[in-house]
Amino acid sequence: MLRRLSARKTFLIVGLLTMLAGCQSAPPASQDTLYNDLGERHGIARFVKDMLYIVVEDDRIAETFRGVDIASLHRNLTDQICHLANGPCTYNGRSMTEAHAGLGIDETDFNALVEDLILAMEQNQVPVSAQNRLLNRLARLHDQVVRIPEARPTTH
Amino acid sequence: MPFTRFLPWLLVALASAPPAVAEPGSRLWATGGVTTIEGAAGGGLVPMAVLTGYASDREWGGSVALSHAPLDDYTVDVVAGALNWHNRIEISAARQTLDLDTLGAALNQDDLQQDILGAKLRLTGDVLYSPYGQWSLGVQYKHNRTFTVPDAVGARDVRGTDVYLAGTKVFLAGLFGRNVLVNGVVRGTKANQGGLLGFGGDKNDSYDAVLEGSAGVFIDRQWLVGTEYRQKPDNLGFAREEDGYDLFVAWVPERHLAVTAAWVNLGSIAGLDDQQGAYLSLQGSF
Ligand code: HEM
Numbered sequence: 512m513l514r515r516l517s518a519r520k521t522f523l524i525v526g527l528l529t530m531l532a533g534c535q536s537a538p539p540a541s542q543d544t545l546y547n548d549l550g551e552r553h554g555i556a557r558f559v560k561d562m563l564y565i566v567v568e569d570d571r572i573a574e575t576f577r578g579v580d581i582a583s584l585h586r587n588l589t590d591q592i593c594h595l596a597n598g599p600c601t602y603n604g605r606s607m608t609e610a611h612a613g614l615g616i617d618e619t620d621f622n623a624l625v626e627d628l629i630l631a632m633e634q635n636q637v638p639v640s641a642q643n644r645l646l647n648r649l650a651r652l653h654d655q656v657v658r659i660p661e662a663r664p665t666t667h
Numbered sequence: 668m669p670f671t672r673f674l675p676w677l678l679v680a681l682a683s684a685p686p687a688v689a690e691p692g693s694r695l696w697a698t699g700g701v702t703t704i705e706g707a708a709g710g711g712l713v714p715m716a717v718l719t720g721y722a723s724d725r726e727w728g729g730s731v732a733l734s735h736a737p738l739d740d741y742t743v744d745v746v747a748g749a750l751n752w753h754n755r756i757e758i759s760a761a762r763q764t765l766d767l768d769t770l771g772a773a774l775n776q777d778d779l780q781q782d783i784l785g786a787k788l789r790l791t792g793d794v795l796y797s798p799y800g801q802w803s804l805g806v807q808y809k810h811n812r813t814f815t816v817p818d819a820v821g822a823r824d825v826r827g828t829d830v831y832l833a834g835t836k837v838f839l840a841g842l843f844g845r846n847v848l849v850n851g852v853v854r855g856t857k858a859n860q861g862g863l864l865g866f867g868g869d870k871n872d873s874y875d876a877v878l879e880g881s882a883g884v885f886i887d888r889q890w891l892v893g894t895e896y897r898q899k900p901d902n903l904g905f906a907r908e909e910d911g912y913d914l915f916v917a918w919v920p921e922r923h924l925a926v927t928a929a930w931v932n933l934g935s936i937a938g939l940d941d942q943q944g945a946y947l948s949l950q951g952s953f
Binding site: 571617618619621622623625626629638639640641643644646647650651653 | 692693694695723724725726754793795796797798838839840843844845846887888
């Protein structure tokens with residue numbers, strides 16, 4: 512029983528709830544200048560490098576990166592972010608599920624890496640709106656990174 | 668009442684938590700919300716689906732908060748504490764006091780008081796990363812400690828239980844590159860003025876479904892401005908009860924601290940109309 516809902520108030524609240532359900536399907540903003548706002552490829556390469564410096568000092572996730580070829584990771588991550596920002600780069604690494612399969616990445620790890628990325632972007636004076644737009648695109652990859660089981664051994 | 672003793676224990680537990688536990692958790696800044704006047708994580712008046720503190724899926728989190736709102740004829744004070752296990756379950760306790768600044772002498776009672784023990788279960792989703800946001804189910808078990816006045820004005824019960832479903836989503840870069848917070852709640856309740864005037868009444872003694880909502884914009888990761896709206900039942904014949912709303916600014920300089928300032932209007936309370944005023948809340952969390 513929904514009592515005492517004046518039309519105006521119900522409209523307001525239903526509007527909020529509709530936004531909650533509907534915003535996801537809104538088309539991405541046109542006029543994409545994210546690549547420029549991130550400082551183009553060299554700007555991206557710089558904050559990715561700073562992020563990796565923070566990551567290897569971050570007790571929550573440093574262990575996961577032990578033994579990884581950091582130069583290659585740096586190049587692939589930079590290309591991928593450049594590509595996600597509609598920049599002129601080609602990503603040559605593995606798919607997200609392949610790259611993160613069996614690493615046992617949980618929500619804590621994911622949050623830790625996002626935090627380290629934000630700190631690195633702040634160090635590099637990346638504008639807040641460019642940070643948010645990039646995070647929005649990275650957030651969509653969450654389900655391809657977190658808790659991805661070891662790839663099934665293929666029979667040859 | 669066992670839970671009237673719960674809050675001090677919670678505070679002791681938080682204060683004596685080993686330093687490793689008190690290290691803030693890994694969820695991003697401000698994603699634990701602040702502490703509502705009922706102790707649950709959310710805004711000021713309206714809870715959210717987010718769980719208090721900064722615990723992510725292998726961590727503990729928690730918060731303590733003090734809130735104060737001098738309204739025209741009343742003053743609201745809240746002490747609250749909450750714990751978060753693995754960003755899955757939040758347990759909260761709060762004591763609310765409403766000083767009867769204007770009516771006190773006539774009623775021969777200084778204040779109305781209630782205790783609220785709350786639990787919130789995150790059902791699914793993540794406020795930042797899930798396309799459809801985060802969804803939680805909450806209960807609030809409320810016990811009025813000053814039932815003489817509520818009883819005299821027609822309230823039926825000294826205790827009541829609210830149940831609510833909350834959905835919350837932060838749209839990253841949702842508006843001009845700023846992150847936008849949207850939150851909606853459906854609550855089943857019999858509470859009069861949140862429970863300060865008891866539960867059920869002469870006019871209506873059954874559960875009402877009420878809607879609550881909040882919306883805000885993060886100016887950056889430290890500053891959130893927004894608004895809240897909360898419907899309330901109208902169960903007592905002696906005086907009409909109205910909905911409440913507020914405009915707020917929250918400042919989260921770092922994970923250990925949040926400061927919320929608001930202008931709040933709780934409508935007519937016990938026959939005194941248009942109760943509005945400032946609201947200030949301090950929260951410490953980990
Ligand atoms: C949206 C978030 C993420 C994105 C976009 C991302 C992107 C990438 C990319 C592009 C690579 C290189 C793949 C390749 O070279 O073939 C990679 C590898 C890797 N990522 Fe992520 N990653 C994300 C989250 C995480 C998280 C949360 C962790 C753990 C804390 C993590 C740990 C790793 C590790 C350890 C590797 C190296 C794997 C290997 O070389 O075997 N990643 N990631």
